Amino acid sequence: MSYNNVLSATNEGVTTITINRPSKLNALNSETIQELHTAFKKADEDKVTKVIIVTGSGEKAFVAGADISEFADFSVSEGGKLAAEGQAKLFDFVANLDTPVIAAVNGFALGGGLELAMAAHFRVASDNAKMGLPEVSLGVIPGYGGTQRLPQLVGKGRAMELIMTAGMIDANQALQYGLVNHVVAQENLLEFTGGIAAKIMRNSPMAIAAAIRAINAGFEDGENGFDAEVMEFGNCFGTADFQEGTQAFLNKRKPVFTGK
Numbered sequence: 001m002s003y004n005n006v007l008s009a010t011n012e013g014v015t016t017i018t019i020n021r022p023s024k025l026n027a028l029n030s031e032t033i034q035e036l037h038t039a040f041k042k043a044d045e046d047k048v049t050k051v052i053i054v055t056g057s058g059e060k061a062f063v064a065g066a067d068i069s070e071f072a073d074f075s076v077s078e079g080g081k082l083a084a085e086g087q088a089k090l091f092d093f094v095a096n097l098d099t100p101v102i103a104a105v106n107g108f109a110l111g112g113g114l115e116l117a118m119a120a121h122f123r124v125a126s127d128n129a130k131m132g133l134p135e136v137s138l139g140v141i142p143g144y145g146g147t148q149r150l151p152q153l154v155g156k157g158r159a160m161e162l163i164m165t166a167g168m169i170d171a172n173q174a175l176q177y178g179l180v181n182h183v184v185a186q187e188n189l190l191e192f193t194g195g196i197a198a199k200i201m202r203n204s205p206m207a208i209a210a211a212i213r214a215i216n217a218g219f220e221d222g223e224n225g226f227d228a229e230v231m232e233f234g235n236c237f238g239t240a241d242f243q244e245g246t247q248a249f250l251n252k253r254k255p256v257f258t259g260k
Contacts, residue, residue: 001042005032007057008039013050014197015043016190018057025064026056028112032067036116037089044099047259050205051197052097054120055104056113059186062105062129063113068138083143086112091145094119096216098209100200104193105129106186110168115144118153121212123179124193125171126186131179132168152219153179204241205259 001008007018017039019026028036036054043049056062071082094101094116103109103120109131117123117131125131133142133150141147142163151159154177162169171183184192200208210232218225236242240260248255 001038003035003039005029006035006039008043010043010046010049013048013201014053014194015046015049015051016053016055017043018055019063020057022058022060024067025061025108026058026113027064027067028116029067029070033086033090037093040090040094040097040101044097049099050201050259052099052101053104053190053193053197054094054101054116055190056106059107059128061108061113062103063110063116064108065111065113065134066144079140079143086144091115091119095121095145095149096212098205098212100197100208100212102193102196104189105131105171105180106189110134111142111146112144115142115146115149118149118179119145122181124182124184124189124196125174125180126189127171127183128186129171129174129180129183130168131171131174132166133163134166134168136163137166150179153177204239204245204255204257206239206241206257207236207245210236 005019005021007020009016019032021027021032040052043052074082101120103117103123105117105123105125107126107128109117109129111134114131114133133146135142147163150162158177171180174180175183182192214225214229214232217223217228241257244257245255
């Protein structure tokens, strides 16, 4: 499929989705959000794809924020609709995919860019990455899940400070905070992230999807994560992957999972 602002390529089970607006530092506009939704949906439904990596084109930015020119004149109702539709179409959509999503954060990840990275299941950063939620400097707050996901990842106090000061942190501080899992040299970012993807692909896609659902349930209002874990654990017993995994273990061979 052809996109204006997104590149998508699949190689050996990994689909890499690249936000490709380098002249705008890969800023998210409505067209890009829709294209990302389509690209993620297509990758998640593709039987060949086992892991999705999302990154930005060029060396300067993952995503430098939202395209402010699109909503500078919005009314209260239009602003609320923008946030609700964006969360449903992209950020919550990505967070709840069954296919693992890794954000390879190269350069600036600000505003909606950091919110997209936080919606991924985990993050790897280049050593030149800078992250922050600067929305209050524009008289608004993060609207794509930032006020919820940042405290979950770094704690309430640090999230409050980062959001209130509209400040940025570098990759090493993000690692210290637990916002990213790894920091690597920019030239090694995709290779390193691909190595993690390869480790993930050795395991059962059915079990990985179940684990994502169970983990996410623990962060949702009205959901009991322990109950979700019990249900997902039990459901695993009805999969071909469980039969293959246990038989491979008992017979001292490597499993060949089919994702069924």
